[in-house]
Amino acid sequence: MPIPTAFHSRAAALCQTQEWRDWSGYLSAISYQPSHEFEYYAVRNAAGLIDVSPLYKYEISGPDASRLVDRIITRDVSQCAVGQVLYTPWCDENGKVIDDGTVTRLEAQRFRITAADPSLRWFQDSGFGLDTEVRDVSRELAALAIQGPSSRAVLQACLKEIDLDRLPYYHAAEAKLGEIPLTVTRTGYTGDLGYELWIAAEHAEMVWDRLMEAGAGYGLQPVGLAALDMLRVEAGLLLIDVDYSSVRSAHIESQTSSPYELGLGWAVDLEGADFVGKRALLGEKERGAPRSFVGLRVPWADLERLFGAMDLPPQVAGRASRSALPLYVGRRHVGQATSMLFSPILKEYIALATVDSRYARRGQTLEIEITVEYKRQRANATVSKLPFYNPPWKKAVVGG
Amino acid sequence: MSGAYDIIVLGGDPNGLAASARLARAGRRVLVLERRDALGGATTSEELFPGFHFNTGWPDAGLLDAALVNKLDLASHGLDFSDIPVAAYALDSGITLWRDVLRTASELHEHSIPDAQAFVGYAQEAAQYAAILQRMARLEPPGLAHRPLRLLARWAGVALAARRLGPRGLMDFLRVLPMSAQHYLERHFQSEALKGVLAAASVSELMQGPRAAGTSFKLVYGQLAGDSGGYRSAQRVKGGLAALNRALASAAKGAGGDIRTGAQVQRILIENYRVAGVELAGGERIAARAILSTTSPEQTLLDWAGGPQLQPRDVRRLRNIKYQGSTATVHLALSGLPAFEAREEQLSGDIVLCPSPDYAERAYDAAKYGQLSAEPILIARIPSLLDSSLAPTGQHAMSVTVRYAPYQLRDGDWDQKRETLGDLVVKTLERYAPGLGQLVLHRKVITPLDYERDYGLPEGSFTHGQMGLDQLLTMRPIAGFAGYRAPIDGLYLGGDGAHPGGGVSGLPGYNAAGQLLREVR
Numbered sequence: 001m002p003i004p005t006a007f008h009s010r011a012a013a014l015c016q017t018q019e020w021r022d023w024s025g026y027l028s029a030i031s032y033q034p035s036h037e038f039e040y041y042a043v044r045n046a047a048g049l050i051d052v053s054p055l056y057k058y059e060i061s062g063p064d065a066s067r068l069v070d071r072i073i074t075r076d077v078s079q080c081a082v083g084q085v086l087y088t089p090w091c092d093e094n095g096k097v098i099d100d101g102t103v104t105r106l107e108a109q110r111f112r113i114t115a116a117d118p119s120l121r122w123f124q125d126s127g128f129g130l131d132t133e134v135r136d137v138s139r140e141l142a143a144l145a146i147q148g149p150s151s152r153a154v155l156q157a158c159l160k161e162i163d164l165d166r167l168p169y170y171h172a173a174e175a176k177l178g179e180i181p182l183t184v185t186r187t188g189y190t191g192d193l194g195y196e197l198w199i200a201a202e203h204a205e206m207v208w209d210r211l212m213e214a215g216a217g218y219g220l221q222p223v224g225l226a227a228l229d230m231l232r233v234e235a236g237l238l239l240i241d242v243d244y245s246s247v248r249s250a251h252i253e254s255q256t257s258s259p260y261e262l263g264l265g266w267a268v269d270l271e272g273a274d275f276v277g278k279r280a281l282l283g284e285k286e287r288g289a290p291r292s293f294v295g296l297r298v299p300w301a302d303l304e305r306l307f308g309a310m311d312l313p314p315q316v317a318g319r320a321s322r323s324a325l326p327l328y329v330g331r332r333h334v335g336q337a338t339s340m341l342f343s344p345i346l347k348e349y350i351a352l353a354t355v356d357s358r359y360a361r362r363g364q365t366l367e368i369e370i371t372v373e374y375k376r377q378r379a380n381a382t383v384s385k386l387p388f389y390n391p392p393w394k395k396a397v398v399g400g
Numbered sequence: 401m402s403g404a405y406d407i408i409v410l411g412g413d414p415n416g417l418a419a420s421a422r423l424a425r426a427g428r429r430v431l432v433l434e435r436r437d438a439l440g441g442a443t444t445s446e447e448l449f450p451g452f453h454f455n456t457g458w459p460d461a462g463l464l465d466a467a468l469v470n471k472l473d474l475a476s477h478g479l480d481f482s483d484i485p486v487a488a489y490a491l492d493s494g495i496t497l498w499r500d501v502l503r504t505a506s507e508l509h510e511h512s513i514p515d516a517q518a519f520v521g522y523a524q525e526a527a528q529y530a531a532i533l534q535r536m537a538r539l540e541p542p543g544l545a546h547r548p549l550r551l552l553a554r555w556a557g558v559a560l561a562a563r564r565l566g567p568r569g570l571m572d573f574l575r576v577l578p579m580s581a582q583h584y585l586e587r588h589f590q591s592e593a594l595k596g597v598l599a600a601a602s603v604s605e606l607m608q609g610p611r612a613a614g615t616s617f618k619l620v621y622g623q624l625a626g627d628s629g630g631y632r633s634a635q636r637v638k639g640g641l642a643a644l645n646r647a648l649a650s651a652a653k654g655a656g657g658d659i660r661t662g663a664q665v666q667r668i669l670i671e672n673y674r675v676a677g678v679e680l681a682g683g684e685r686i687a688a689r690a691i692l693s694t695t696s697p698e699q700t701l702l703d704w705a706g707g708p709q710l711q712p713r714d715v716r717r718l719r720n721i722k723y724q725g726s727t728a729t730v731h732l733a734l735s736g737l738p739a740f741e742a743r744e745e746q747l748s749g750d751i752v753l754c755p756s757p758d759y760a761e762r763a764y765d766a767a768k769y770g771q772l773s774a775e776p777i778l779i780a781r782i783p784s785l786l787d788s789s790l791a792p793t794g795q796h797a798m799s800v801t802v803r804y805a806p807y808q809l810r811d812g813d814w815d816q817k818r819e820t821l822g823d824l825v826v827k828t829l830e831r832y833a834p835g836l837g838q839l840v841l842h843r844k845v846i847t848p849l850d851y852e853r854d855y856g857l858p859e860g861s862f863t864h865g866q867m868g869l870d871q872l873l874t875m876r877p878i879a880g881f882a883g884y885r886a887p888i889d890g891l892y893l894g895g896d897g898a899h900p901g902g903g904v905s906g907l908p909g910y911n912a913a914g915q916l917l918r919e920v921r
């Protein structure tokens with residue numbers, strides 16, 4: 001039985017659908033309103049509030065903390081200033097991705113890491129012989145994302161002491177909401193302007209209330225996982241167990257992925273300190289990754305043609321689909337689309353996919369399997385740039 | 401960095417010395433580094449009191465591999481053995497197990513006619529099984545993923561040898577090894593006294609009672625070197641175990657190897673994922689292209705190579721190795737021979753106090769909960785009976801192995817309990833040798849904690865990790881480390897923590913050296 005998060009009393013009161021999902025053992029609203037599209041549009045046009053407390057959170061501290069974080073993640077911690085946040089994968093000894101998350105440098109030797117899966121043992125084992133403490137703060141720390149073009153205004157109305165205009169993308173600040181201390185990071189999983197708040201669980205409800213209050217005039221809505229899943233596909237953001245398998249849960253080699261195969265080569269720093277998997281990744285860098293992570297666009301005309309042949313209008317899921325579909329070039333199977341979505345804002349059928357690197361060039365045409373009335377058909381799919389949706393305000397600094 | 405060596409061997413014990421001799425004979429420039437001032441580690445004899453020499457750790461060179469002795473020509477380097485006619489003498493019942501099993505069988509009639517009739521069959525069966533294990537012990541275990549053809553061919557030989565047991569025999573062999581010793585012994589014998597002596601052998605160096613699965617493997621493994629009398633192979637080196645180290649060292653030096661004692665390793669130097677040498681406690685650095693360590697996997701990898709050089713997965717598995725030492729030894733310098741009710745000849749082997757398998761299991765019960773067994777299994781040896789060089793004339797050096805003395809005590813620590821243990825041993829033995837207390841001139845108790853601190857045995861484990869079914873062959877020291885390779889290029893593990901395990905066979909080191917020679921050019 002999943003348990004409530006620290007925001008549950010508030011989420012439950014607003015969740016009209018009573019549609020919940022188990023996210024890492026917590027009750028998580030899938031949608032609050034009968035149509036999740038309102039929530040989706042709230043984030044794209046105004047602001048949305050998302051309870052992301054089920055993320056696993058760890059704090060690493062001690063004299064060797066930066067050494068340990070450097071050893072765990074593929075990025076170079078020496079390039080990360082206090083108050084900066086890094087998005088990063090981390091790998092096993094064979095350079096295969098275990099998980100991905102954010103690393104916030106709270107102090108010179110104190111870090112907070114978010115993870116999709118339990119990671120305490122891995123972090124502790126990685127730190128054997130180093131003078132560090134790894135703490136699982138998942139339960140004591142509630143997390144709330146406020147995302148969307150109006151999120152800054154709503155949040156600024158609550159956080160008087162800091163100037164959010166000066167908080168750059170992927171940076172963190174300590175702040176106070178009334179008397180409640182919290183960490184605010186300019187991060188999120190929507191590809192929009194947005195922030196995430198990290199709060200002691202006992203203050204969670206009060207923070208929610210204050211934000212909802214302040215957001216009333218901005219169209220702030222609570223947002224569930226169905227909308228979040230759409231937002232992150234448009235943003236080209238990976239989801240573990242959907243777009244890739246952690247090497248921990250993979251049964252065979254081909255189910256594992258290196259960061260290069262997930263489009264995260266930019267997050268692999270082979271110049272800096274040694275990290276777990278670096279040796280293997282040095283080799284892969286040289287050889288080139290056999291697979292690539294790409295975006296796909298499926299022309300609407302193709303869908304109309306395929307469905308039209310059966311006298312049907314195109315049927316596309318209203319939510320993001322997580323059922324992988326095979327991709328072809330002629331008779332050759334070249335990969336799979338792992339997340340698909342009819343993007344309401346782009347008015348396009350888009351997908352995140354893993355394909356054979358030989359067919360990963362932008363503009364390359366592949367074929368994607370589409371089932372029409374139980375019959376397998378193929379539509380064209382064009383490799384395109386990620387993210388699909390990338391508004392200028394995502395990273396913009398006002399007056400900066 | 402100083403010196404110029406191809407290979408540094410860490411550990412001047414028989415494994416390390418055998419390895420260095422093999423490497424040196426193959427033309428490699430080898431340096432052995434030993435932390436203590438004397439060679440041997442826990443396989444040595446020391447003059448604990450003036451004139452009295454004791455095998456302070458391992459009681460004898462039980463499983464020393466005959467092929468290794470021949471190949472290194474150790475006889476020409478002064479190695480010689482005392483001839484011990486007796487395998488074991490049971491204190492409680494007076495049963496004597498001779499090396500000559502026919503003699504044992506004949507004498508057993510007094511105790512149990514069915515057992516007398518069964519004994520030779522049992523001893524032959526155990527010897528057959530041991531011979532198969534011996535073949536396995538001389539091979540490197542196959543990896544889980546990596547199985548070169550060369551290795552498969554050699555293991556096919558083992559399979560063939562096992563096939564020669566016949567279909568019924570092969571089935572029995574496969575059934576017996578994972579069995580509990582108690583179950584195995586009950587298949588053969590009725591006499592509790594006889595089963596008790598053999599049960600004592602089945603749990604040597606183990607933190608398990610004879611009812612635990614896999615203890616019959618240990619009973620057979622203990623007979624690996626043959627001539628066991630159905631009990632345990634025991635090769636007693638003339639002059640004490642230090643003489644074994646001298647012979648091995650002489651073989652190594654004779655082939656051009658160097659040996660340094662009193663050399664405390666600080667860390668293993670690693671550059672670019674490959675060993676580059678070692679750094680000593682004083683800061684001195686010695687370069688080498690490969691390192692073969694015969695100390696425990698824990699010390700070699702977690703302490704010397706260091707966590708940051710290892711994969712997190714390996715760190716976890718290394719820390720999960722079960723060591724669980726449970727052996728203590730009480731060394732007694734005696735003014736005369738204890739008054740056991742036995743002929744002198746009967747006392748030349750192991751003098752065993754373990755009246756029944758249940759007695760052994762009860763002794764283990766206490767240890768399981770962190771207590772010293774109130775009624776412990778005792779195995780006493782008086783090597784000075786056959787080797788007058790070990791004690792002044794008319795006097796004797798007796799060493800008593802105590803099982804179970806668990807490393808982890810629930811109450812107090814071994815620094816407090818050391819003499820309690822000594823008193824318990826003397827008092828217990830006095831029941832069989834009245835007046836023993838008065839004969840004691842000097843006494844030294846070595847607890848599992850001392851074995852760890854002074855002899856480098858992790859948690860006092862003689863075998864550098866329990867020899868349970870989960871820590872054998874390909875899974876020794878941990879799955880994925882087979883073939884003596886540590887997960888750092890150029891680093892090899894050739895201590896008792898590696899296949900085939902403990903028992904002074906010299907094989908872990910010797911085999912690892914062979915592997916290293918094939919892989920490091």
